[in-house]
Amino acid sequence: MPAESRTPGRRERNKQEKLDRITSAARELFSEYGVDEVTTQQIADKADVGTGTLFFYAKTKAELLLLVHNVKYAEAIDSGVTAAGATAGILDAVMAIVQPIVACNRVQIENGRTYLRELVFGDPDEHHHKVGLELTGRVDDAIAAILSRDGDRNEQDAAQLARIISAIMFINMTATVFMSLSDDSVIGNIRDQVRTLLGAHRVGV
Amino acid sequence: MPAESRTPGRRERNKQEKLDRITSAARELFSEYGVDEVTTQQIADKADVGTGTLFFYAKTKAELLLLVHNVKYAEAIDSGVTAAGATAGILDAVMAIVQPIVACNRVQIENGRTYLRELVFGDPDEHHHKVGLELTGRVDDAIAAILSRDGDRNEQDAAQLARIISAIMFINMTATVFMSLSDDSVIGNIRDQVRTLLGAHRVGV
């Protein structure tokens, strides 16, 4: 059958299809019940595979969350980068990046916190973990680019300030103290801290 | 027996003695093998109590680590605060606080990381968790006090900058990327970031 030249074989297709089922099952269960309330057994059942198969596709439950959440996170970053490009002020542009990320991570607070926890404390050798770290790298780069709009600032400082802003975001999205706050309050807190960081207070504002 | 007026009863004493045994057992096992390599059963055995009893005194394994590590952390903070008091420059004084904390948390890197993880993601209603959060509060206050030495800086900014410095410390002590670094490298990284932070809006350095 040379007509179907680009069929990568049944095995490959089955594998992809199975991964899709697992991904969907995990996404739906996680977003409906929260990662802690879902067992790997439930995911396996919903995906209609054995538990062994589940862990053949994702080495840990955490990897499953990363796999699912990375997609949403990437979308949030893209929309933020786009918005930042159309924003004049440096602080406002930074916040244009921050805002969708915070929103994304707080759609389901428990999942968002767990995602960030795994990103920092999980095994960096796992595939989806690496992908997640690349995403945070993109955020750092995007923020550094914005800060570099200020001609007085050298690139090295911009990169370092970007990392600091990421740290500020992380703490404000994870610390239990902030769990009961509204999204707007969290964003407000981050904005205040970034403003202080950038030294806006000296000029006036 | 009115002579021993302040004896709080056998029950109280037994309880205290048992808690001591548990604390010692946990401390020794954790520091020798690392928190992940020690089972709660081993701790119970070494303390010579049943597992049920163990969890009567500490609600989770994480609480056990907090219980043990809070003591060391408190010592590190005290020594840092003392050293900072005798240090002239603001950056140097801040680093005098940072240095012993980093050292303490990296005596056994796995335990230090887990400690910080639980501090951020654990149940804030548990007793030892609260104690731990108070300690980080003390660090923030101490740093804020140092920053306030600069007469130009108002207290609100000092407090906020202190929180940012804590965030910088946290990331540098927890992120997997930094696990393979030496203590000095980590401290150097933190110093660079704090310098950038404090100098972000200034012209020179």
Next chain:
DNA sequence: GAATAATTTTGAGCGTACTCGGTTATGAGT
């Protein structure tokens, strides 16, 4: 197309943190 190799699938089983119902020790009331 048979034989062989490679990959994928599976669920019973394991280790471990933690629970729970029953038991025992302690001290207050009389």
Next chain:
DNA sequence: ACTCATAACCGAGTACGCTCAAAATTATTC
């Protein structure tokens, strides 16, 4: 002294993430 309520203690049992050795499926070779 005796009773009784309460606090402390215990370990068998549970839940759940994850492993592993064997089985099933797919690819490859001759």
